Amino acid sequence: MTTDRSTMLEPSPGGTATKDPTRRFSWQWLQGFAVRHAMVVVMLFVVAFFLYKSARFGTLENMTTILIAAAPFALIALGQTLVILTGGIDLSVGSVIAASAMAAAYVAKASDGNLLLTVLVAVLVGLAAGAINGFVVSRMNVPPFIATLGMLTLASGVAYVIGGGAPINGLPANFGAIANTEVLGLKIPVLLMILAIVGLAIIMKRTSYGMRVYAVGGNRLAAEIAGVKSKRVLFSVYTISGVLAGVSGLMLASRVISGAPNLGQGYELDAIAAVVIGGASLMGGRGTIWGTAIGLLLIQTLNNGLDLLIVPSYWQDVIKGVLIVLAVAIDVWAAKRRTS
Amino acid sequence: MHTTHTPEAVATAAIECHGIRMSFGGIPVLKGISLVLEPGTVTALAGENGAGKSTLMKIASGQYKPDEGTVEVRSEHLHAGDIQAAHRLGVAIVPQELASIPEMTVYENLFVGRELRSPVGLLNRRAMMRQAREFLKPFGLEIDPAARMGSLPVGIRQIIEIVKATSRGAKVLLLDEPTSAIAEQEVERLYSVVRSLRDQGVAMLFTTHKMEEIRAMADRVIVLRDGNLVEDKPLDQLSDDDIVEAMIGRELEDMFPEIGVPKDEVALTVQDLVIGHGTEPVSFSVRRGEILGLAGLVGAGRTELMESIFGMRHPAAGSVAVGGRKVALGNPAAAIASKIALVPEDRKGAGAVLSMSVLDNASLPRIKSFSNAGWINNRKRSGSIGDIMKSMNLKSRGLGQSMETLSGGNQQKVVFGRWLTGPVDVLLLDEPTRGVDVGARSEIYRIIVDLAEQGMAVVMASSDMPEILSLSHRALVMRGLTVAGELSKTELLESSAQDKIFRLASGLEASTKKETENNDD
Numbered sequence: 001m002t003t004d005r006s007t008m009l010e011p012s013p014g015g016t017a018t019k020d021p022t023r024r025f026s027w028q029w030l031q032g033f034a035v036r037h038a039m040v041v042v043m044l045f046v047v048a049f050f051l052y053k054s055a056r057f058g059t060l061e062n063m064t065t066i067l068i069a070a071a072p073f074a075l076i077a078l079g080q081t082l083v084i085l086t087g088g089i090d091l092s093v094g095s096v097i098a099a100s101a102m103a104a105a106y107v108a109k110a111s112d113g114n115l116l117l118t119v120l121v122a123v124l125v126g127l128a129a130g131a132i133n134g135f136v137v138s139r140m141n142v143p144p145f146i147a148t149l150g151m152l153t154l155a156s157g158v159a160y161v162i163g164g165g166a167p168i169n170g171l172p173a174n175f176g177a178i179a180n181t182e183v184l185g186l187k188i189p190v191l192l193m194i195l196a197i198v199g200l201a202i203i204m205k206r207t208s209y210g211m212r213v214y215a216v217g218g219n220r221l222a223a224e225i226a227g228v229k230s231k232r233v234l235f236s237v238y239t240i241s242g243v244l245a246g247v248s249g250l251m252l253a254s255r256v257i258s259g260a261p262n263l264g265q266g267y268e269l270d271a272i273a274a275v276v277i278g279g280a281s282l283m284g285g286r287g288t289i290w291g292t293a294i295g296l297l298l299i300q301t302l303n304n305g306l307d308l309l310i311v312p313s314y315w316q317d318v319i320k321g322v323l324i325v326l327a328v329a330i331d332v333w334a335a336k337r338r339t340s
Numbered sequence: 341m342h343t344t345h346t347p348e349a350v351a352t353a354a355i356e357c358h359g360i361r362m363s364f365g366g367i368p369v370l371k372g373i374s375l376v377l378e379p380g381t382v383t384a385l386a387g388e389n390g391a392g393k394s395t396l397m398k399i400a401s402g403q404y405k406p407d408e409g410t411v412e413v414r415s416e417h418l419h420a421g422d423i424q425a426a427h428r429l430g431v432a433i434v435p436q437e438l439a440s441i442p443e444m445t446v447y448e449n450l451f452v453g454r455e456l457r458s459p460v461g462l463l464n465r466r467a468m469m470r471q472a473r474e475f476l477k478p479f480g481l482e483i484d485p486a487a488r489m490g491s492l493p494v495g496i497r498q499i500i501e502i503v504k505a506t507s508r509g510a511k512v513l514l515l516d517e518p519t520s521a522i523a524e525q526e527v528e529r530l531y532s533v534v535r536s537l538r539d540q541g542v543a544m545l546f547t548t549h550k551m552e553e554i555r556a557m558a559d560r561v562i563v564l565r566d567g568n569l570v571e572d573k574p575l576d577q578l579s580d581d582d583i584v585e586a587m588i589g590r591e592l593e594d595m596f597p598e599i600g601v602p603k604d605e606v607a608l609t610v611q612d613l614v615i616g617h618g619t620e621p622v623s624f625s626v627r628r629g630e631i632l633g634l635a636g637l638v639g640a641g642r643t644e645l646m647e648s649i650f651g652m653r654h655p656a657a658g659s660v661a662v663g664g665r666k667v668a669l670g671n672p673a674a675a676i677a678s679k680i681a682l683v684p685e686d687r688k689g690a691g692a693v694l695s696m697s698v699l700d701n702a703s704l705p706r707i708k709s710f711s712n713a714g715w716i717n718n719r720k721r722s723g724s725i726g727d728i729m730k731s732m733n734l735k736s737r738g739l740g741q742s743m744e745t746l747s748g749g750n751q752q753k754v755v756f757g758r759w760l761t762g763p764v765d766v767l768l769l770d771e772p773t774r775g776v777d778v779g780a781r782s783e784i785y786r787i788i789v790d791l792a793e794q795g796m797a798v799v800m801a802s803s804d805m806p807e808i809l810s811l812s813h814r815a816l817v818m819r820g821l822t823v824a825g826e827l828s829k830t831e832l833l834e835s836s837a838q839d840k841i842f843r844l845a846s847g848l849e850a851s852t853k854k855e856t857e858n859n860d861d
Contacts, residue, residue, distance in 0.1 A: 208714050222690050222692055222693050223704065225652065226676075
């Protein structure tokens with residue numbers, strides 16, 4: 001493209017391109033906004049629809065319900081975002097949830113409610129699974145799809161082994177406190193979700209680590225020539241994804257005060273859907289934490305709203321499937337408008 | 341809108357473009373271009389990167405719809421966006437980035453989309469192979485149609501792409517930068533393919549910014565500059581200077597700046613480095629302020645040598661030292677810490693992360709110096725990068741602009757400039773001006789000479805002979821993963837230098853290594 005029409009060069013803080021200024025809230029600005037944030041617009045339409053159809057949807061109580069349901073998904077979707085930004089994928093998160101939930105329940109029961117130990121074990125299970133994924137992908141050069149598919153099966157097996165094939169019930173009452181305690185008026189999972197979203201968004205945007213994740217996903221060879229240790233970066237994203245899945249499993253088990261070996265089954269697909277709806281490229285290098293947060297809220301809002309409208313659950317799946325593809329199609333269309 | 345033309349023009353023109361205007365995002369790229377191609381002619385479409393060449397090609401081939409203007413193929417209107425219709429009308433484009441499918445065989449590539457089938461509807465592979473061989477034969481290509489496309493040299497793949505287009509009846513062939521990706525020894529073959537197609541009456545238009553290519557292939561030259569057609573004449577009415585001046589829009593000053601005097605202090609020492617599967621080790625040293633040229637054919641080991649020094653590949657034996665201190669091998673981060681910088685040959689594949697902004701790309705190698713405990717200090721970063729990019733005369737909409745929307749020359753400036761925010765003692769340049777237009781090219785030469793004068797030792801691999809001859813203090817010629825010979829500045833200035841380099845590179849002249857090296861044995 002010709003660039004010589006303007007030789008200006010202005011170091012704009014934050015690194016955002018300064019384009020021709022349009023007046024805020026003008027029709028043009030609105031169009032530009034809609035194209036740039038297509039998914040926010042889709043989200044607004046979905047919310048408006050449910051607000052119109054259901055009186056309960058807009059209540060504070062229902063909003064809280066949506067957030068509580070979203071939290072365990074949010075953690076794995078955020079981890080998944082980092083992995084997808086490097087051009088990889090983590091299929092194992094659903095099973096890691098099950099393994100960490102079962103491990104946490106087992107330890108809670110055996111230690112008679114030692115919460116510190118319980119939390120530690122759940123996080124360690126996630127850490128171990130993620131680190132193994134990271135090692136196999138970065139050092140043994142196994143394609144992420146295969147490596148994490150193996151972990152999916154392995155972790156699921158571990159979950160069943162821990163419980164001897166059965167759920168673990170009859171847990172000490174304080175096990176439920178982990179997910180059900182309120183801090184600053186928010187339940188711990190919701191708080192963790194908000195902290196993770198804000199924290200990771202800042203890390204990805206403002207730290208050298210975040211930049212290196214984007215660089216490795218955008219062009220691994222170029223990143224290496226620039227001195228980025230890409231193997232470390234790859235290792236780290238899978239480890240983070242594993243830890244977040246471990247925490248997610250702990251929250252889910254604590255919420256129902258029991259461990260079930262089939263907990264989290266299939267969650268990886270919802271997490272991937274959230275990331276992709278959020279505008280990330282499965283090829284790596286493109287995507288944002290905010291995008292994933294929007295994608296996640298869109299899916300959770302749909303789940304909640306369709307429940308409120310008493311849509312049978314099989315039909316919910318049909319509607320969700322259509323909307324996911326439609327949402328991404330709109331985003332692709334908008335992305336095309338953005339570049340031209 | 342309808343344009344009237346004389347009956348002869350209708351009868352003879354293979355393709356006609358009238359008043360083509362096109363803009364992207366409000367920026368005009370083509371400002372009313374008209375051109376007519378006649379059968380059996382080869383026209384060069386010259387211009388710097390960003391002049392609008394590729395856009396014009398895409399419009400002429402029906403991929404883009406122009407904002408204004410028409411494309412007519414043998415008086416039939418070409419509708420944009422309809423690739424089938426373009427095929428039917430016999431217009432084909434061979435894109436810059438190869439469009440072949442590397443995992444499929446040559447004949448499968450030739451027939452994909454119009455496969456030959458047996459009466460029961462199964463693929464008739466034997467017939468396809470036989471026809472493929474017939475298609476390739478007139479061009480002197482003795483290759484097995486069942487060979488995997490990816491296993492062939494890029495130049496051959498490109499010719500197969502051309503054969504694919506013409507075998508489907510293309511009468512108008514648009515070649516986008518046909519030699520940008522291929523090795524020197526393959527270029528000649530491409531020229532002969534183009535000539536034989538011209539004899540068959542095919543009208544060809546190729547984009548280029550290389551003078552030798554224009555001289556070798558074209559009958560006529562069209563020059564675009566900033567979206568305007570500024571020159572359209574038969575080749576024999578134009579001198580090289582005319583064309584270059586039309587391209588850059590000003591008098592061509594001396595392309596190459598004067599090079600300075602190297603200092604005595606040795607910056608880079610390479611000792612007995614064995615590259616890849618090479619048998620002869622490589623030893624040389626480069627002083628501060630010295631520009632060492634690396635000449636050789638594709639595959640001679642120039643890139644491998646640089647990558648070995650920079651730690652991207654682990655040499656089988658040997659050592660690298662900067663300022664007398666050994667550099668840990670096989671580790672780019674260690675090389676960077678030892679003040680070595682590399683500007684790789686494959687800018688898009690290895691130099692830049694295209695999905696990231698100029699700012700992010702430029703700060704990637706030295707991100708630590710812009711951060712405290714991992715937190716990026718954006719003010720410091722944009723300030724420092726902004727200064728460097730200003731000194732490199734980068735043309736961008738701002739540091740936030742995405743790399744992929746910059747022209748090749750400006751991308752190269754970013755890949756260059758990003759090292760300069762920190763100390764560099766050894767600068768490795770692999771084909772520093774590949775895919776860079778004439779104007780930006782002389783700026784890059786200026787930068788190289790300036791950096792050497794500041795005390796950097798520069799190693800510059802180049803396939804561009806004038807670059808080696810005019811810009812280096814000394815040149816090594818490589819062949820077979822080792823150094824085949826060395827030319828001093830005086831030798832480089834002799835008129836026989838080019839010939840000597842070529843003979844060394846191709847093995848016609850025995851290696852001068854034994855004579856020049858006294859510490860051997």
